[in-house]
Amino acid sequence: MPEIVLKNITKKWGGFTAVENLDLKIEDGAFITLLGPSGCGKTTTLRMIAGLETPSSGEITIDGKVVFSSDKGINISAAKRDVGFLFQNYALWPHMTVYQNIAFGLETLKWKKPDIEKRVSEMLDTMQIQQFAQRYPSELSGGQQQRVAIARTLAPKPKVLFMDEPLSNLDAKLRGEMRTELKRLHIDTGSTFVYVTHDQLEAMTMATKICLMKEGVLQQYDAPLDVYALPANRFVADFVGNPTMNFIDGKVKVTGKRTAQLEFLGSSFVFHAKEDINLQDGDVTIGIRPESLPIAEKGKAPNQITGSAYSTLPAGMETTVKIKVGNTILSSVMFGSLDYKVDSEVHFSILGDRVLLFNMEGKRVASGSVEKKGE
Amino acid sequence: MKNSQTLTKSQRALNNFAAYFSKPANVIVVASLIILLLCIVYPMYAVLNASLTVGQMDSLMYNSLFGLKLAKGDFTSLNFHMLMFGKYSSDYSMSFFWKPLWNSIRMSTYSSLIALILGGMIAWLITRTDIKYKKYISSVFVFPYIMPSWTLALVWKNVFANSRVGTGVTGMLESLTGICVPSWFVYGIFPCAVVMGIHYAPFAYILIGGILRNMDANLEEAATILKADRWRITRKVTLPIVMPALISTVLLVFSSTMASYAVPVFVGSPGDFYVMSTMLRSLYSSSYSGQSYVMTLVLVLIGIMMLSLNQSVIGKRKSFTTVTGKSGQVSFIRLKGNKALSIVIVVLLFFIAIFPIFSFALESLCGVQGDYSTLTLKYWISREDLGGFHVPVGKGILFNAEIWGALWGSLKLSIVVSLVVGTLGFLIGYGVSKNRGSKLATLLSNVAFFPYLIPSMAFGSIFLAVSTKLLFLRGTFFLLVLVASIKYLPFASRSGTSAMMQLSGEIEEAAIIVGAPWIVRMTRILFPIQKSSFISGYLLPFVSCIRELSLFVLLTSSGTLITTLLSYFDERNVVQMSNGINLLIIIVVLVVNFTTNKLTGASIDKGIGGN
Numbered sequence: 001m002p003e004i005v006l007k008n009i010t011k012k013w014g015g016f017t018a019v020e021n022l023d024l025k026i027e028d029g030a031f032i033t034l035l036g037p038s039g040c041g042k043t044t045t046l047r048m049i050a051g052l053e054t055p056s057s058g059e060i061t062i063d064g065k066v067v068f069s070s071d072k073g074i075n076i077s078a079a080k081r082d083v084g085f086l087f088q089n090y091a092l093w094p095h096m097t098v099y100q101n102i103a104f105g106l107e108t109l110k111w112k113k114p115d116i117e118k119r120v121s122e123m124l125d126t127m128q129i130q131q132f133a134q135r136y137p138s139e140l141s142g143g144q145q146q147r148v149a150i151a152r153t154l155a156p157k158p159k160v161l162f163m164d165e166p167l168s169n170l171d172a173k174l175r176g177e178m179r180t181e182l183k184r185l186h187i188d189t190g191s192t193f194v195y196v197t198h199d200q201l202e203a204m205t206m207a208t209k210i211c212l213m214k215e216g217v218l219q220q221y222d223a224p225l226d227v228y229a230l231p232a233n234r235f236v237a238d239f240v241g242n243p244t245m246n247f248i249d250g251k252v253k254v255t256g257k258r259t260a261q262l263e264f265l266g267s268s269f270v271f272h273a274k275e276d277i278n279l280q281d282g283d284v285t286i287g288i289r290p291e292s293l294p295i296a297e298k299g300k301a302p303n304q305i306t307g308s309a310y311s312t313l314p315a316g317m318e319t320t321v322k323i324k325v326g327n328t329i330l331s332s333v334m335f336g337s338l339d340y341k342v343d344s345e346v347h348f349s350i351l352g353d354r355v356l357l358f359n360m361e362g363k364r365v366a367s368g369s370v371e372k373k374g375e
Numbered sequence: 376m377k378n379s380q381t382l383t384k385s386q387r388a389l390n391n392f393a394a395y396f397s398k399p400a401n402v403i404v405v406a407s408l409i410i411l412l413l414c415i416v417y418p419m420y421a422v423l424n425a426s427l428t429v430g431q432m433d434s435l436m437y438n439s440l441f442g443l444k445l446a447k448g449d450f451t452s453l454n455f456h457m458l459m460f461g462k463y464s465s466d467y468s469m470s471f472f473w474k475p476l477w478n479s480i481r482m483s484t485y486s487s488l489i490a491l492i493l494g495g496m497i498a499w500l501i502t503r504t505d506i507k508y509k510k511y512i513s514s515v516f517v518f519p520y521i522m523p524s525w526t527l528a529l530v531w532k533n534v535f536a537n538s539r540v541g542t543g544v545t546g547m548l549e550s551l552t553g554i555c556v557p558s559w560f561v562y563g564i565f566p567c568a569v570v571m572g573i574h575y576a577p578f579a580y581i582l583i584g585g586i587l588r589n590m591d592a593n594l595e596e597a598a599t600i601l602k603a604d605r606w607r608i609t610r611k612v613t614l615p616i617v618m619p620a621l622i623s624t625v626l627l628v629f630s631s632t633m634a635s636y637a638v639p640v641f642v643g644s645p646g647d648f649y650v651m652s653t654m655l656r657s658l659y660s661s662s663y664s665g666q667s668y669v670m671t672l673v674l675v676l677i678g679i680m681m682l683s684l685n686q687s688v689i690g691k692r693k694s695f696t697t698v699t700g701k702s703g704q705v706s707f708i709r710l711k712g713n714k715a716l717s718i719v720i721v722v723l724l725f726f727i728a729i730f731p732i733f734s735f736a737l738e739s740l741c742g743v744q745g746d747y748s749t750l751t752l753k754y755w756i757s758r759e760d761l762g763g764f765h766v767p768v769g770k771g772i773l774f775n776a777e778i779w780g781a782l783w784g785s786l787k788l789s790i791v792v793s794l795v796v797g798t799l800g801f802l803i804g805y806g807v808s809k810n811r812g813s814k815l816a817t818l819l820s821n822v823a824f825f826p827y828l829i830p831s832m833a834f835g836s837i838f839l840a841v842s843t844k845l846l847f848l849r850g851t852f853f854l855l856v857l858v859a860s861i862k863y864l865p866f867a868s869r870s871g872t873s874a875m876m877q878l879s880g881e882i883e884e885a886a887i888i889v890g891a892p893w894i895v896r897m898t899r900i901l902f903p904i905q906k907s908s909f910i911s912g913y914l915l916p917f918v919s920c921i922r923e924l925s926l927f928v929l930l931t932s933s934g935t936l937i938t939t940l941l942s943y944f945d946e947r948n949v950v951q952m953s954n955g956i957n958l959l960i961i962i963v964v965l966v967v968n969f970t971t972n973k974l975t976g977a978s979i980d981k982g983i984g985g986n
Contacts, residue, residue, distance in 0.1 A: 052884050054394065073390030077397075079890035091881035095903045104899075105889030156889060 002063040002159040002192050003028045004049060009058035011044050011216075018044045020216045022058070026209075031186050031193040033203040036213040037239070042196045043164055045213070049194065050085050050162050051078030062160065084158030084191075088165045090149040092137040098124075099133045102152045109156055123151040143174045150182075154189065163195045167202065179206055200240045204228065212236055229354055234362035237287050243320050243331040245287050245356075252284040252357065260357075262286065262370060265305055265325050271355070273368040279359060287356035287364075290333040293348045295321060295340075301349040303372040309340035323348060399893045400809035403802050408819045414861050415825055418837045419675075425840035426454055426672050430664030433457075454665040459673075471666070475654040476673070479633055482567050482643075482650060487628035489572025491621060494579025497720075502587040503609075505707040507717040511724075513584075518728035520577035521968055522961055523922035523938070525637035527570040529945070529957055530731045532642060533738050535561045544744055544950060547734070551747075562646025567639050571632045573727050578631075579624040586620045587613070605708055623685055630681040634674070634830025636925030641945060652832040652925060659836070659929060668840060674833035682828040732961060739772075739955035754951040766947050772955045777934055782959065785937040788852070789920040792859040796867045797913030799860070804871025805901070811876070820872060827865035831926040834862050839929050855927060855935075862926055863916035870915075874908035875901070910975045918964050 004026040011019040019041040026032050034042035047053040048068070049060060057070040062083075067076040078085075092101055102123055106116045124130045127147040137145055146166065153161060163182075167175045183206050186193050197203055203210050204224045212219045212227065220232040231237035237245045250264030257276050262269040264286055298304065307325035314320075319338040323330045323346055332348055340346055350370050357366040395401050427450055429437065434445045437453050445451060461468040500506045501513050519527060536546035537555040540562065549555055559565055594616070598608045636652040644653055651674055659667035710716060742749030754761065757771035769775045803823055810816035826834065838858045842849040848857075878901065886896045902909055924938040933943035937960055944953040 050888070052887070073387060073394075075394050078884070078887045083888065085884065085888045087881040087885060089879055089881055091879065091885040093882065093885070093900055093904065095906075104886070104891070108886075108889050108891040108895065152885075153888075 003061075004063075004160065004192065004194070005059075005061040006045075006049070007059040007061075009045070009048060009060065010056050011041070011048060011053065012056045017216050019048070019055075019213075022213075022216075022218055024211060024218070024221065026192060026194060029190060029192055031183070031195065031206060031208045032211060033195045033197055033207040033209075034211050034213065035197060035200060035203040035239075036219075038198055039215075040213040041216040042198075042211075042213050046162050046164055046194060046196045050083050051076065051081045052085070082159055084153040084156070084161040086149055086153045086161065086163040086166045088168060090137075090145050090166075090169075092145055092148055092152070094137050097134050097136055098129065098140070098148050101137070101148060102155050105152065105156045119155055120151075123155050126154075127151045142170055143178070146170060146174075146178060150185070154185070157189075158191065160192045160194065161189075163193065165196055165198070168197075168199075175202075182206065201242065204240065210240075212239065230367060231287075231356070231364060233364055234285065234287070234358050237356065237358075237364070241289060243290050243333065245289050246293065246330045247358075248286045248288070248328060248330070250284055250286050251282065252279060253281045254279060258368075260366075265328065267305060268373040269303075269350075269370040270373060271357070271366070271368055271370050273357075273366040274353065275366065277357075277366045279357065279365045283360055285358040285360075285362075287358055288330075288350060289354060290320065290331040292352045292354055293323075293330060293332040293350060295323075295332055295334060295338075295346050295348045298347045301347075301351075303349045303351065303370065304347045305350070305372075306345060306347050309342060309344050309346050311342065312338065312340050314339065321346065398809070400806045403806035404810055404815050404819050407799065407803055407806065408815065408822060411819070411822045411825075411861075411864075414857070415822065418841045421840040421844050422668055422671055422675075422837040425843065426665065426668035427452060428665055428668075429453070430662055430666070432662035433665040436663070451665070454669045458666045458669050471654060471658070472670070475649045475651050478564065478648060479650040479652075482564055482571070482639070483629045483632040485564070485568035486571035486575065486632045487625045489568060490575040490579045490628045491624050493572065493576035494581075494624065495583050495621065497576070498580045498584035498587055500710075500720075502584055503613075503708055504710050504713075506710060506713060506720075508721055512717075512720060513580075515724045515728045516580055517577040519574050520581075521918065521964060522731065523637070523924075523957070523964070524571065524574045524635060525641050525924070526731050526957065526961065527573055527727065528566070528638045528641040529954065530734050531566050531570055532561070533734045533950075533954070535566075537561070544948065545746070547737075558646060562642055562644075563648040564643070566642040567648065567650075570642060571628075571635060571638050574638075575628040575631060578628060582620050582624050582627075583617055586617050590616060626681050626685040630678050630828075630830065633677060633681070634832055634925065636832045636928060637942070640942065652830065655832055655836060656928060659839075667836065671833045671836040671840075674830045675828070675837075678828045678830050678833070732958065735954040735958040735961070739951045739958060741951060744950050754955055764947070764949050766949065768944075768949055768952060772952065772959070778937070778940065778956060778959075781934055781937045781940040782963075784935050785921050786963070788855055788859065788936065789917045791856050792863065792920045793913045793917035795856065795860045796863045796916040797909070799864060800867025800869075800871035800912045801902070801909050802871075803864075803868040804873075804875040805897070807868075807872045808875035808878075809880075820868065823868040824865045826861050829862075831862060831923070832929075834858065835926045835929045842930070850931065854930060858926060858930065859916070859920050859923065863919055866915055867912045870908055870912050874905040874912075878904060907975055910971060914968065914971050918968060921967075922960055922964060 006022055006024040009022040036042050048055045060068040066074050067081050102120045103116050129147050167178050207224055210224050210227050211221045214235055220236045228240055248264050250262055253261045254277055255261050258273040260271040262271050307323040310322040310324040312321050314337045319334050321332045353369040355370050356364055359365050429445045429449045429451050431447050434447050437443050437445050458472045501509055534547045535556050536544045537549040538545055539555045540558045595608055598612050639650045639653045655667050655670040739754055740750045742751040755771050755773050758774050761768045769777055772778055807816045807820045848854045886900050933939045941953055941956045
């Protein structure tokens with residue numbers, strides 16, 4: 001079964017390190033996204049697994065077979081790795097019709113002509129592009145080209161499918177539709193998908209596991225909701241989620257194995273951690289997701305803090321309220337359409353057990369709930 | 376540690392080596408680099424060596440002047456002293472070296488300015504104004520560049536030669552109106568500069584027009600929004616952006632005219648106007664070979680200087696040639712008197728582009744030169760040997776075995792050269808684009824461009840020096856192929872590279888992923904996509920080669936190629952034959968160009984960077 005294992009993969013271009021000591025295990029049938037800001041090495045990683053780029057050192061195994069090893073001097077060409085690759089710009093061959101584009105790979109695999117015809121028309125059906133078979137890529141819209149590219153990639157039935165930001169050239173609506181279809185295709189084909197994106201929403205909604213990278217270094221490799229709820233560090237917490245997490249500077253004093261006293265936003269809180277706290281007394285950053293700061297009328301909810309409405313951004317289904325407390329501006333997300341007059345007084349609570357503590361190096365050291373003192 | 380699995384250093388190096396050469400692109404880069412270096416470094420050595428060697432007449436001259444006992448082939452630095460530094464007399468240096476050099480510089484300066492003004496003006500008119508007949512103007516304007524450079528020189532002679540000048544041949548102007556223009560108008564620097572200026576104007580048009588056309592319209596629109604008027608926009612936005620192209624045009628035309636041989640020999644030498652290239656030839660053919668190689672070195676040096684100047688202009692931060700973007704429709708400037716101007720241009724274009732063909736036909740039909748009442752077909756169809764000239768001429772053109780032999784020789788050479796150069800250009804383009812940024816690839820593309828720095832005349836001379844060392848090459852067809860292939864490689868490799876660079880790497884990778892072998896990827900994916908560019912890469916060397924004179928004139932005898940034969944007839948004033956042959960060459964060039972254009976969409980102007 002096609003399980004992909006990366007051991008200690010490093011890629012250097014001259015003095016620049018694109019990917020550094022990356023260890024990654026991609027389970028069979030998984031849908032992995034490589035996520036990160038541009039230039040973080042995610043595309044390089046993908047291309048190295050596919051065999052389009054040669055790592056500087058390390059070892060890559062696909063389906064138990066070593067396809068690259070700097071130590072053993074193995075480097076199997078992309079053609080022999082039995083993988084599919086969906087390119088960002090589709091890379092459709094402009095001088096071939098849709099049919100010829102899809103059939104090309106099967107011809108090089110020396111399939112018989114009737115088999116090719118059958119498979120191509122099957123793919124055209126799956127992607128719902130039968131009517132375009134005889135057209136040239138330039139005669140198709142972006143979305144249609146994308147479908148052709150997917151059909152071409154899937155036609156030889158690759159066990160692993162690599163995708164390099166395949167939806168980034170589509171408009172927002174089409175992108176949404178294609179996400180649904182790709183997720184569906186993943187189930188239908190049963191292949192392993194590795195997907196590169198810088199769009200955290202895409203990663204969150206589609207992947208079974210997210211591999212988040214920054215400057216060539218792996219930050220966190222977890223299921224999307226775990227990455228969201230328990231980010232390994234400030235970078236991850238900040239990168240995932242929209243609106244982004246609130247980071248509040250505060251002071252901490254550890255009072256027990258799993259309790260501490262927190263000072264922030266001008267109030268004192270007791271922090272109840274879910275695991276043992278490993279932290280020095282002193283400065284700390286408190287991370288709270290916007291949905292954990294609901295607004296309510298004064299006195300109608302626990303842990304209330306008072307601030308002023310800085311700006312209200314209703315989006316229909318939910319509303320983001322920017323609240324100013326002292327010099328800090330916080331985001332709060334509420335269901336439904338709300339409107340607060342600018343600079344009017346608002347009262348919000350800190351609820352839930354997902355209050356995170358980050359140390360000064362940005363590493364998450366604890367998660368838990370807070371309780372405002374004097375209530 | 377897992378010792379059994381780790382490799383020794385040498386094994387690892389071997390692995391890296393094997394991995395590097397498992398990629399066809401790398402093999403191409405390394406192999407072509409080695410071959411090209413051999414074909415350039417050795418000849419440069421040979422010519423340097425030859426410039427320090429005494430030639431047949433050199434030795435006689437030095438021995439009698441300075442009482443030496445030098446023999447042909449002896450080592451000496453006298454060639455330099457004699458030719459450049461007035462060892463014998465400053466008059467000698469002046470008239471054989473400094474004056475031709477000065478003439479070359481003046482001629483090149485004038486013609487590059489003429490080319491720039493003409494080409495730039497047409498480019499601006501076509502891309503930025505509402506001038507009429509755009510299609511006609513833009514397609515006819517490139518004609519002079521497609522035709523051999525001496526075409527206009529011959530036409531010039533056909534029209535302006537008169538009984539009071541030079542050989543006393545009667546030209547069209549005199550026989551129709553009786554007007555005799557003065558000598559400086561017919562022969563000398565004036566006609567040389569004008570003729571070459573017009574010949575290279577399309578080159579300027581293509582370079583400048585290409586940039587004007589591809590320039591992001593938003594750049595100019597942004598200035599419009601800021602309330603700049605049209606003239607201010609042209610001055611402050613457009614001009615600075617095309618400036619590198621303008622400078623580049625001047626430098627490239629300058630070095631091309633510096634190298635040109637045919638035009639100065641046709642309308643310069645009869646008026647005792649000698650430039651570097653014509654002087655080089657005359658020194659060589661009088662067996663002052665040592666001094667001719669000194670001349671060669673100087674030409675090479677000037678070429679290198681010009682092109683490195685060009686490189687530094689283009690390569691700098693101030694280069695905007697790669698400005699791209701959505702080229703929206705630029706609003707056209709409305710010209711006053713638009714119609715009149717359009718008609719003037721159309722008429723002028725007729726004279727420089729279409730009239731030559733009539734002129735050649737007409738002159739080849741004149742029984743008595745310049746007398747249009749004596750029209751006859753005998754110079755075309757005579758089966759008897761034609762008389763009445765100082766030299767034997769042979770039968771009429773259509774039945775003249777020598778002419779057909781030379782034409783066939785030229786065709787054969789051009790076909791072979793175009794196949795070699797086009798394929799090499801394609802492969803080098805592939806190798807360079809796959810290794811973009813790597814040192815070897817940069818070196819390769821520079822080395823492949825190097826022959827462009829060397830004027831054709833000097834290039835021919837350099838390989839002449841080679842053939843005196845490697846005797847088996849001397850006078851062979853292979854030598855001609857070698858010289859022409861290397862000389863024409865620059866454009867082919869440039870156009871091949873730019874065509875390849877336009878293809879994103881993904882296009883080939885998509886085929887690698889499905890396991891298509893290299894040769895399939897080349898023939899079924901890459902070549903077909905950029906078909907017209909690559910075919911232009913074959914077409915351009917073909918057309919250049921069939922009309923080339925200066926490159927071959929030192930290397931082969933006059934009967935081998937159609938151009939050398941033409942030059943032979945022209946120098947001996949066999950006007951009807953030279954005109955007829957010229958017509959033949961033009962027809963071949965035009966037919967090949969238009970057939971290829973119709974069949975594949977490729978054309979010459981595409982090959983030199985137009986759209």
